[in-house]
Amino acid sequence: MADSEAKGAPERTMAEALNLALTQEMEQDDSLVVLGEDVGVDGGVFRVTEGLLDKYGESRVMDTPLAEAAIVGVSVGMAAHGLKPVCEAQFSGFSYLAMHQLEAHAARLRWRSRGRFPVPMVVRMPYGGGVRALEHHSESKEAFFAHTPGLKVVIPSGPRNARALLLSAIRDPDPVIFMEPKRLYRAFREPVPDAPETIPIGESQSRRDGDDLTLVAYGAMLRPTLQAAEQLADADGVEAEVIDLLSISPLDDRRFSASARRTGRVVIVHEAQRSFGPGAEIIARLVEQSFWYLEAPVVRVTGYDVQVPYFAREADYLPDLERIVAGAREVLSHA
Amino acid sequence: MPREQIDLRCQVTHLSVLDEDGSFDEALAPEVSDDLLLHMHRSMLLARRFDERMLKLQRQGRIGTFAPVSGQEAAQVGAMAALTEKDWFVPSFREFAASIWRGLPLKQLLLYNAGYNEGGAVPDDAHDLPIAIPVATQIPHAVGLAYAAYYRDTGALAITFFGDGATSEGDFHEAINFAGVFAAPVIFLCQNNQWAISVPREHQTHSRTLAQKALAYSVPGIQADGNDVLAVLAATREAAERARNGDGPTMIECITYRLSVHTTADDPSKYRSDEEVEAWRRRDPIPRLQSHLKAQELLSDEEIDKLEQDIAAEIDDAWEQAQTEMHRLGSAEAMFEHHYAALPAYLRRQRDGLRRDRGQER
Ligand SMILES: Cc1ncc(C[n+]2csc(CCOP(=O)(O)OP(=O)(O)O)c2C)c(N)n1
Ligand SMILES: [Mg+2]
Numbered sequence: 001m002a003d004s005e006a007k008g009a010p011e012r013t014m015a016e017a018l019n020l021a022l023t024q025e026m027e028q029d030d031s032l033v034v035l036g037e038d039v040g041v042d043g044g045v046f047r048v049t050e051g052l053l054d055k056y057g058e059s060r061v062m063d064t065p066l067a068e069a070a071i072v073g074v075s076v077g078m079a080a081h082g083l084k085p086v087c088e089a090q091f092s093g094f095s096y097l098a099m100h101q102l103e104a105h106a107a108r109l110r111w112r113s114r115g116r117f118p119v120p121m122v123v124r125m126p127y128g129g130g131v132r133a134l135e136h137h138s139e140s141k142e143a144f145f146a147h148t149p150g151l152k153v154v155i156p157s158g159p160r161n162a163r164a165l166l167l168s169a170i171r172d173p174d175p176v177i178f179m180e181p182k183r184l185y186r187a188f189r190e191p192v193p194d195a196p197e198t199i200p201i202g203e204s205q206s207r208r209d210g211d212d213l214t215l216v217a218y219g220a221m222l223r224p225t226l227q228a229a230e231q232l233a234d235a236d237g238v239e240a241e242v243i244d245l246l247s248i249s250p251l252d253d254r255r256f257s258a259s260a261r262r263t264g265r266v267v268i269v270h271e272a273q274r275s276f277g278p279g280a281e282i283i284a285r286l287v288e289q290s291f292w293y294l295e296a297p298v299v300r301v302t303g304y305d306v307q308v309p310y311f312a313r314e315a316d317y318l319p320d321l322e323r324i325v326a327g328a329r330e331v332l333s334h335a
Numbered sequence: 336m337p338r339e340q341i342d343l344r345c346q347v348t349h350l351s352v353l354d355e356d357g358s359f360d361e362a363l364a365p366e367v368s369d370d371l372l373l374h375m376h377r378s379m380l381l382a383r384r385f386d387e388r389m390l391k392l393q394r395q396g397r398i399g400t401f402a403p404v405s406g407q408e409a410a411q412v413g414a415m416a417a418l419t420e421k422d423w424f425v426p427s428f429r430e431f432a433a434s435i436w437r438g439l440p441l442k443q444l445l446l447y448n449a450g451y452n453e454g455g456a457v458p459d460d461a462h463d464l465p466i467a468i469p470v471a472t473q474i475p476h477a478v479g480l481a482y483a484a485y486y487r488d489t490g491a492l493a494i495t496f497f498g499d500g501a502t503s504e505g506d507f508h509e510a511i512n513f514a515g516v517f518a519a520p521v522i523f524l525c526q527n528n529q530w531a532i533s534v535p536r537e538h539q540t541h542s543r544t545l546a547q548k549a550l551a552y553s554v555p556g557i558q559a560d561g562n563d564v565l566a567v568l569a570a571t572r573e574a575a576e577r578a579r580n581g582d583g584p585t586m587i588e589c590i591t592y593r594l595s596v597h598t599t600a601d602d603p604s605k606y607r608s609d610e611e612v613e614a615w616r617r618r619d620p621i622p623r624l625q626s627h628l629k630a631q632e633l634l635s636d637e638e639i640d641k642l643e644q645d646i647a648a649e650i651d652d653a654w655e656q657a658q659t660e661m662h663r664l665g666s667a668e669a670m671f672e673h674h675y676a677a678l679p680a681y682l683r684r685q686r687d688g689l690r691r692d693r694g695q696e697r
Contacts, residue, residue, distance in 0.1 A: 041606045042533035065503035065539055066470055066531050094469055097504070132399050132450065134428075134598075136468050275681070304685045309670040311399055312450035316667030316689070326692065 006160060009191035014184045017159035017192045018048045018124075021166040022086065024196055026056050032170065033078065035062040036071055036088030036124075045090060046126060046185050072098035072123060076105045079121040084170060092127035092179060093136030099144070106175040107150030122169045122176050127155075128220050128271055129318050130183035132311040137182075139308050140219075140272035145177040146249040146281075152176045152201055153248040157222035159190050161205075161246060164197040172201055181220035202250040206259070210239035213328060214259040216282060217269040218245035221319060225269050228324035238332060248278055253285040260286055264295030265331045271318050274302040296334035301327040345550040349590075350570050351560035355618050357626025365569040369633055375416050375564055376624055376634065377642060379408035382432035383621055384646050385441060386595070388654070389448060393599045398448040402429040406562070406594030409620030410526045412436050413567025414494060414587070417575055423484065423493035424463045425477040427470065429526070430496050437463055441653035442660065449657065451664055452673075462491065471497055471504035474523065478514045481521035481578070492520040492578040494571075500531025502545050508552075511586065515552040520578035522571065523549065523586040526561060528593040529615075533606035549586035561589025562620040565627075594619070667693060 012020065026032050034052055036044075040063035043050030053061040064071050068089055075085035089095035095102075102123070110118045129138035146153045152174055156162035162180070169176035199205075207222065208229050217225035222244050229240040241259045245252065260266050266286060268279040279300040286298060301319045309317055353359045386405045392398045404411070411433035415424070424437055431444060439461070447454025447466065455465045464480075467473035477495035484491040501507050502525060514521050525545050529536045542548060549556030555577070559570040567589055574585035592615035596603055603612075628634035671678060671686040678686070 037531075038533045040533075043605070045532070045600070063534050063538060066500035066534070067503040067505070069505055070503075097469065097472070097506075134400055134468055135466075274685075304670065304689065305682055306670050306674060310447070310450040310452045310454075312661070312664075313452075313667050313670050314450070316693075317670060323692070 006191040006193055009193040011189040012159050012192040013186045013189050014156070014159040014162045014180070015046055015048050015186060017163035018166055018180065019050055020192065021163045021170070022049065022052060023055065025167060025170050026052065026060065029084065031082060032084045032086060033060045033062065034086050034088075035064050035075065037064060037066055037090050039063060039088055044088065046182065048124070048180070048185075049088070068094055068097035069101055072101040072106065075121045075123075076101060076109060076119055079119040079175075080109060080117045084120050086122045086124060086170060089123060089125040091137050092125040092141060093139055095123070095125050102145070102151065102175075102177075103148050107148050110174065111150060118173050119175045120173050122166070122178050124178045124180060126182035126185075127179045128181045128183060129308055129314050130220060132314070135310060138311070138314060140270065140303065142177075142179055142248050142272060143277050146278065150175065152250065153179065154201055154246060155179045155181065155219045155248060156246065157181070157219055157244050158184065158188070160192045160197075161199055161244075163192050164199040165201070165246060167196055168198040168201050171198070176201065179219070183220045199246060202247045202252055204243050204245045204247065204252040204255045206241060206255065207244045208240065208242040210241040211262055212238045212265070213240040213332065214256060214263045214266045215240050215242045215269065215324070215328065216245060216256050216266065217242065218248070219271070221269045221271055224319070224321045225324055227321050228328060231321070231325055232328055236329070236332070238328070240328065245278075251278075251281060251285070253282075253289065256282060257286065257289045260290045261293040264293055266294070266298045267301060267324070267327045267331055268298065269301045269319055269324055269327070271303050273305050274300055275305050277302060296331045299327040299331045343550065345553065345555065347544050347546045347550070347556055347558055349558040349560070350566045351563055352565040352569060353560075353563040353623055353627055355623060357623055357630055359565065359627060363569065364565055365572055367565070367568065371416060372628065372633060375412050376628060378412045378436045379432060379564070379621055379624065380642060381646050381649070382408045382412070382435050384643070385435065385444075385650055386431065388650050389445075390595070390599065392654070393448075398445065399450050400599045401448045402598045403593075403595035404429050404431045406592045406615065406619065407526050407528055408432040409564035409624070410524070410561035410567055410589035410591045411496065413564040414522070414524050414571040414589075417568050417571035418492070418494060421462060421489065421491045423477065423480040423491060425473050425480065425493060425495035426464065426466060427473055427497050427501070428466050428468045429498070430466075433496060434463070437461065439463070441650060442656040445653060445657035446660060449661060451661065452669065453660075453664055471501035471506040473497070474501070474507050474510040475513065477521050477523075478510050478519050481514070481519040481584075482517055485520055490579065492522065492575060494522040494524055496524050496526060498531060499525065499527040499529065499536050499539055499545055500534065501525070502548055503539055508548070511549055511554055511584065512552045514584040515554045518581065518583035520581075521584045522574045522578065523584065524571070525586065525588045526591055527588050528591050530593055530597070530607065532597045532601060535607075544588060546586055546588035554584050554586055556586040556588065558588045558590060561591030562618050562623060564620060564624055591620075592618070
């Protein structure tokens with residue numbers, strides 16, 4: 001996915017890019033079906049599934065009853081029969097109503113049946129804060145899913161990698177939790193080529209080079225993290241490598257470990273709560289694999305260990321440019 | 336060994352008292368004092384005007400997304416008017432009219448919708464649960480409250496509100512079955528407003544009625560014209576009597592309509608026609624009650640005008656108060672409050688860290 005390849009490609013929002021992935025894959029694979037609340041006539045509350053019902057009809061694009069457990073459970077059954085359901089939880093905050101289907105079945109059916117019933121399904125869910133929404137519409141609980149063997153968890157950070165990751169998720173033979181940072185749906189456009197692209201699940205990407213510091217981020221936190229890196233370069237003369245995780249599980253520890261061995265200093269940024277969050281696992285792997293290379297304690301710039309406050313105080317909860325820069329300076333302050 | 340019909344001893348009736356033109360069936364009408372009628376009318380009108388004001392405030396960016404109640408005032412006020420303060424009120428997210436009936440200050444609702452957790456505070460003496468957004472998940476709580484009230488012999492019952500869409504969720508079925516088994520004094524009040532965002536009632540379930548879902552658990556289910564405040568009052572009183580007599584739960588399906596957007600983030604023109612909305616506008620519960628009150632000579636046009644002015648002033652005042660309060664409530668540290676009875680040490684450290692960071696910035 002070199003940037004040069006995308007020159008001249010249509011500029012798309014993340015919502016449009018996701019729609020492109022679904023449309024192209026539905027076109028060429030009739031085992032793909034889409035189901036969820038309001039995904040048909042309404043085209044999804046964020047318009048990600050817009051137009052699919054008209055193109056592919058009710059047998060492949062299903063406006064379901066309001067029942068998350070059934071949406072996921074029915075998808076498990078479809079997948080066991082060889083279909084590829086891409087189902088949707090309208091918001092990640094409502095996916096817990098399907099948690100037993102995810103943990104007890106989607107994650108285990110291949111394992112329990114000794115390989116007879118793989119579950120090639122995708123559960124899409126908008127997640128994360130920053131859109132002045134109601135309670136349950138701002139949270140980042142990727143750790144819930146990442147903690148479950150059998151599930152994969154991926155999170156794009158922009159239109160182009162969203163499209164590529166979704167395609168990979170659909171083609172993956174195992175259940176993938178596909179979390180869409182809702183504040184990015186229409187935040188910006190970037191060139192997304194018409195020709196299908198994929199990104200291997202379980203591989204992170206380096207988005208900026210640097211030898212002084214390693215910044216690890218994903219989802220909506222990537223952009224402020226990149227900005228922080230620029231600010232650190234301008235103001236402090238520090239060059240940070242910025243790693244976009246893309247996959248939370250499996251976690252690509254090779255890239256951030258290699259970077260940490262070079263820089264010796266690491267900051268992890270996520271909007272999920274801090275305790276037991278992805279940052280904790282990243283630090284554990286660093287300690288296990290690269291302990292002797294670390295020159296300073298690793299810093300986490302994350303949400304606090306509280307429920308995301310209602311939106312008047314949401315900005316105080318979410319990591320922002322200032323907090324990321326402050327975290328970086330803390331890591332750099334150790335001699 | 337013949338194949339025999341099993342008599343399930345249950346059926347669904349539909350109750351309607353007030354016509355669209357305000358004429359009514361005296362035989363079916365519940366006994367209701369003039370004061371109660373006028374109080375119900377005022378609450379319904381206040382809820383409608385409050386809804387309209389919130390929509391404006393939302394469009395101006397002063398408050399956030401919310402779920403308007405317009406069209407469902409009779410279903411909510413009629414039901415609450417049949418109950419007492421001691422009864423437990425378990426709302427979902429669209430119960431502004433019911434909350435107004437319960438006396439929740441408008442200022443509180445505005446704070447909530449302006450994104451302040453303080454708006455969710457429940458007054459100490461109120462038997463009300465706060466707003467619950469995940470569909471149907473509050474329904475079991477009503478069963479628990481009802482059971483506890485029965486266990487403690489308080490004489491109170493519990494009522495919970497939910498939509499047509501909510502009847503598809505497991506929590507609804509699990510709760511109503513549970514209530515049936517334990518004869519809990521609870522009322523399941525379903526506001527069938529015909530839509531769950533873009534999904535129409537007919538697509539939500541293959542069942543002919545929603546009330547019949549209760550019958551599967553041998554819980555009585557009744558349908559009422561939800562835009563007819565007298566029918567809802569009568570049906571809820573009947574359910575309350577059953578609960579208080581130890582005869583267990585009831586489900587009431589109120590046939591009503593969401594006249595406005597699902598939430599302010601929704602565009603209904605994508606999925607429903609103006610004609611449909613217009614047809615339901617003619618069955619608007621408020622003009623219907625007003626024609627009845629006028630026919631009964633309980634209310635004149637001049638009195639309605641006066642009431643409108645009072646209500647507008649009350650809403651202005653609430654918005655003033657809410658704004659004053661919002662300025663007072665600035666602090667980010669409040670996000671650490673109320674997670675536990677006592678703040679654990681690691682959270683105290685995080686809070687102090689936030690305080691330090693903010694202090695440096697300002
Ligand atoms: C468990 C859950 N799933 C999805 C949503 C998103 N959502 C909010 S309201 C709604 C439709 C609810 O329909 P209904 O029960 O008929 O109530 P109404 O909105 O019509 O009052 C949906 C899907 C949610 N809040 N909770
Ligand atoms: Mg509804």
